[in-house]
Amino acid sequence: MLSLLLAATLAAAPAPRALDSANTVVHIPQPAKLSGLYAFMSRAGVHAALARPATWSAEFHPFLALDPMRPETLTAAGIDPASPATISFIERGEVSCSRLSDPQAFQTQALEALSSTTSVKPTTAKGITTASAPRGTGRAGYVLKGQEACSFATLYDDDDLLKATLKLMGKTPAPDARLTKLPGAVYVIQGATVVGLDGTADTLQAEGTSTRLPLPPFQASPTSPYGALKLDGLLISRAQVAPAGLSQAVGAVRYSVQQVCPTCPPDQVQAVAEAITQQLTGHLLVLVDSVQVKASLRTPEGRFFAPRQAVAAQVKDAAKLKEALAPLANFPGAQALADGYTLALKGGTVSVRQKGSHLVLGNDEAVVNTLLGALSDKAAAKLPHAVDFTADPKKVARGLSQVSLLDIMANQQLAGLFAASAEMGPLLANSERISGWLDSAPGGGHRFSTTWTLAASAGKP
Template sequence: MFSSLVLAATLAAAPAPRSAASALTVVHVPRLDAMTGLSAFLQRAGTYSAVLRPNAWRAELHPFLVIDPTKPETLSAVGLDPAGPATVSLREDGRVSCLRVTDVKLFQTKAAEAISAAGGEEPKPTVSKGVTTVSVKREAGGAMGYALKGQDVCAYGATDSGGPALLKEAVKLVGKAPAPDARLGKVTGVAFIASGGTVVGLDGTGNVLNVEGTALKLPLPPFQSKATSPYGAMKPGGMLFSRVAVSPAGVSQAVGSLSATIQSVCAACPEKQVQAMTDTVAKQLTGNMLVNMDNVQVRGSLRLPDVRFFAVRQALAAEVTDAAAVKNALAPMGSFPGAKTLADGWSLPLKGGSVFVRLKGNQLVLGNDEAVTQATVAALPETGAKLERAADFSVDPKKLARGLGQVSLSDVLADQQLAALFAVSSELGPLLEQSERITGWMDSAPGGAHRFSLTWTLPAAK
């Protein structure tokens, strides 16, 4: 009974988009006039990143009308409600945009003008069962039109074969009240994006963007909140600073991934010994971990595994239950080719740099840069503190921009992943350089999903 009441309350609070069936992506805004703060951030961020400018994506909001949510007068001028909801559904065969109408005659007049201007045939409205429909073919191929009932209208733009299906979908959408979408009810925002297994809610002010979402199949280990973390009192620093509490299953996943990475850049390291060491160490880990990525220094082609490994100067820390057992398990490292025994651990020279493994109390620290490793060890607090979330992170956007900017053109031409990083650098680099900070958190959610939140802050406007 109680669970039924909770579900009912959740659905009642969830946004209700008029989303088309088989949509690959749905964008929903419950109230267009509530986007003032988010639009202000995008307008300012768009000064440095063209893709975020409202005028770069406003053409996607409607198949044939030119509207801009940041300018209410553009909606009123075509008979649409600047304070109403809006839902855009992207499908393989086209898109459907559903909005609220305030002036039916004005809308139909402006729609007819826009359809004709877009190369459509002369619009001829038909009425059936209280629904007015318009469906025309475009000279360039495909079709466009709308279905209108009362104050609700769903317009569509279709590919060559999608016209009849999208017209039918538009009629269906205006024919009944939209149902609450429980996925959107799990996040907050003034605008929502749902694509595949990811749902994102967006909100903002003139200098702050707030993102909250849920996602399936992220390449991350499962998290598990704990009462305290040995890293809870540490102050964030460097390019990326993250404190996490990983579940037992996630510990094995994380250690296995790290072991495979080290093995790939250390061909001389005996594979069986490395595996035995990591298996033993994994059993001693509590799940509390720290990631400290200080900066990026690329020396060579990022297509080479060793260059990639040492490009990000970083150190990882992990809490262990029995430091003596971990030390004994790692002792064989001292016999690896070129290895040196340190007062509190070992160093292992590799092509491109050295790996450092150090112990401080119940903390195991692994780093690929001596200075970053030493600084991380020195900063480890003697007492733990509560973490509000299973994982949190802090990013220095300026350092991140400089790191992304080190991807070379030759690497871009030869590697799709590096090309993607280059594209991010080109588009967001200038914005990152002008940003103040990026912070956020993550938690695990049922069904192997993750919840996340991100806050992107620009300097206060002068």
């Protein structure tokens, strides 16, 4: 019975006709159903050129000017907008496969485009028609079999991609069961990561799975001690880390602290981190209030103190947590408080505080105090997912805008942030919120979902 169910599932799964060597695959089950995504991108594109439908439509076909979000352009080219289309991107070019409603109309337009610089004569053998021609520094063409066509374009003037396309057309596409588990009008596949995209005029919905996210395993819980907590900020996230992931989560924090406190004894930092890990239940709350760049982002302290943030973690035994924190009193720059310690470091101060069964760690006193004041035994509530988050896109835009020119010139990652600010900043500033959730998935992966909501006036006259 199980084998029959599995067979039925695979039979119903989308089967992208994609190159095995593709870096990225875009699969569109039905181009005729892209109206919601088109509506969102049209509004978002007013503020970010990268989001404009025209920017993406040019990638649908290697050499024909088609817009998958306007079905009539596909129909005019003999392509069926109600059938699947798959685009494979490789380093040297792309291959676009689709089902045809009118093979003759497709060939007429394809040959006209290919013959713009030289005469092209298609050849047919064993029921497969091929045609190719030089295009710029490379070569473009198509392979047609019955009502299936795969078109290609390569940066090099050779027959390698034509041969690969012929091979692709000669085999039956394998069903990809991952796509049936995700909602979406468009699917983007990059190795072990799959994302489904859809939208409305107001929102973009992205849901996906990945085995490559650099995150610890999580587990859902009937109740989170932070489930009903109400806070405002650039980012608020609640999570429950699985026991197997606590060392990884604490290790990331320990590494960051060690970077900005090189005089802190590494063995003692490690010992405190291990003692704290043993007391954690896995329930966490992250509050990033805002970004204030006070020092060069090229330095560890500049990166560490730029986001004004604090983390709360529930502990099993308050008394044992206090014991675990006691060695901090001997750290350089340490000052004992009634409820914990502060560490004066280059670039700022780190606070390690305790409120009942909660540990609070932060790099900004005001944010730490805000979080401490919000903690309450009445804040417990059920959460539907292991992790949830809400971000204020306007504060994200302000944070990105603080990357300096010198930082850009000296650091490739910071240059990427600047590029993101220049391209996405106006769109973020005209967005209402970004929210989502994440769960662990079988096999060590994660499943995630993000909803991007535009402001009511964004992209409207």
